[in-house]
Amino acid sequence: MTRPPVDAALLEMEPAAPYPAPEHPAPGHPAPEPPAAAGWRASVGPLLAFGGFEVGRLLRSWKFLAITIGFPVIFYLLFLGDHTAGRIIGGTVPWRVYLMVSMCSFGALVAALNAGGTRLSMERASGWARQLRVTPIPAWSYVGTKIVASMLVVLPVILLVEVVGAGFGGVRLAAPVWLGVTLLSWATALPFAVLGVFIGFLVSTEAAFPVVTGLMFVLGYLGGLFTPVSLMPGPLQVIAHILPSYHVDALAVAVIDGRMLAPADWLVLGGYVVALGLAIVWKHRVEEARGIA
């Protein structure tokens, strides 16, 4: 059986064209043996390639960038002037700081939902997701890579909001607090990243955009990212407490305030991650049984 030449360096970046002409071995030429137990590079290499590909696609999409960068930054600047600068939230946190932290969370929410959501739904409808499933990468790696890629694009959005907060909002924090806010906003984006992927799995391409946009504002507003929950009418406060965005915000404010991070908040967020993760697995199983996975 004739085989084309095989690249030796698997992880090497491809040089740009032109390529040297490949040599085709004569018929009957034995197939090269696979590298014996190539170790972690063999299994991790493809996933790194896939992850890099996904992040690259997101960062090249002007639509994605416009939404994820535009919304939190514009809202920060908008609401910054809308309230009196000296207003105090929850005792010790100035509004401009509270708003920056909230917009970090909102930016993470927007980026994570949009990275999955519509894009994933379209990919699944078009058959690309299915095409990847017939390559050697394991079935879970599609979902896994999507979530990791979402998390990776969340970080620059958070940093950008912080730069805007420091530059335009005059936010001054101690270095450990900056670090804490950044890491916390980043880590707490995980439920939203999983939610984005779940929406991509659950919802048709036509419905995905309105669902993502709706969730962005429902989670953002009712979670208290625009207006502190304590200023909301009673019934809305009840709803707020079951939303992940409220608990994200609560943790972030606690970091600013130098308070203890409440385990209850972590528990709720962890619960969302687990529940949504199981929902994705369930949806996948259902599709597999019906032969449309």
Place this chain on the structure above:
Amino acid sequence: MAVCASGSPSQLSILLEVPSRPAPPVNPSPVALSFRDVTHRYGQRTALDRLDLVVRQGEVVALLGPNGAGKSTTISVLLGLIRPQEGRVEVLGSDPRRAVADGRVGAMLQSGSGVGLPPGVRVDQALRLVRRLYRRPAAFDWIVERADIGGLLRRRTDKLSGGQAQRVRFAISIAGDPEVVFLDEPTSAMDVESRHGFWRMMRAFGDEGRTVLVATHHLAEADQIADRVIVLNHGRVAADGPGATLKAAVATRRLRFVTDQADQQVLSELEGVTEVAICGTGVSIDSLDADATIRDLVGRGVRFRDLEITGAGLEQAFVALTGCGVARPPAEAKAGAEGGTR
């Protein structure tokens, strides 16, 4: 050469000349794909009905059959996307999922609403990604040459015509240097010209000793490239043999009639239908099961007159394809000419 067939007697009577299998070759090549007594149901609907099938390495096999015959399910099972409820399936001597995980299998599946390629990237980027998912990918230039996509590499995947996108998808399916390739309706988005080019490409691929299994509803073209044609109907093998023998045996009937309700969508969904051509009020339908088609036609309340049933030769079917008012499946009509853009 004998035509081997199994299935219900109503199908057999018209297919079978000699009911025995051909004598096995002296030195048969190893088995590439095997189905043993495989049954799979989606709820009440039986997609595969105790399917038995063996394909040897190096064979180029066309899998024919009307919509719903089980072609796509067969391919999904061979790729491990579906685990059949009963029976045993092996690909290259192992579990289908093992063969996929080892990168020994490539596939071009039916694309859904889009082109089946990741939007927002260039063709070369998509191809380089897929190569890197395999431990032993084929050389980049070899793939490009094989799939004839040299001129498309810098194009964005969402700016390709239907035929161009199919060539890129073919490139992706062979990126892992597979021993076995499955193609599900690969030419469905192509015009007649690009289809011929595509079949030649696949033929060349098979000539290297690789196993190729193509699901298609284009009888004439399948006949031209395949060593062997397998006709599926109702999830079973209705006929199996070399293309030339099947040509004489395949029970295609042509139905012609006149109707004021010539709806392409409805007509192509009728049971047994493989081709639909509409010229004004005149309709010409090719069917693998004329009786069932007519029952279905009546059942759906389509009023027709001047019904005429003839045996349809494959050449006739091909003339109909290129002739007046050929109504293609929606995907094809949308794709338009090869050179054009969407």
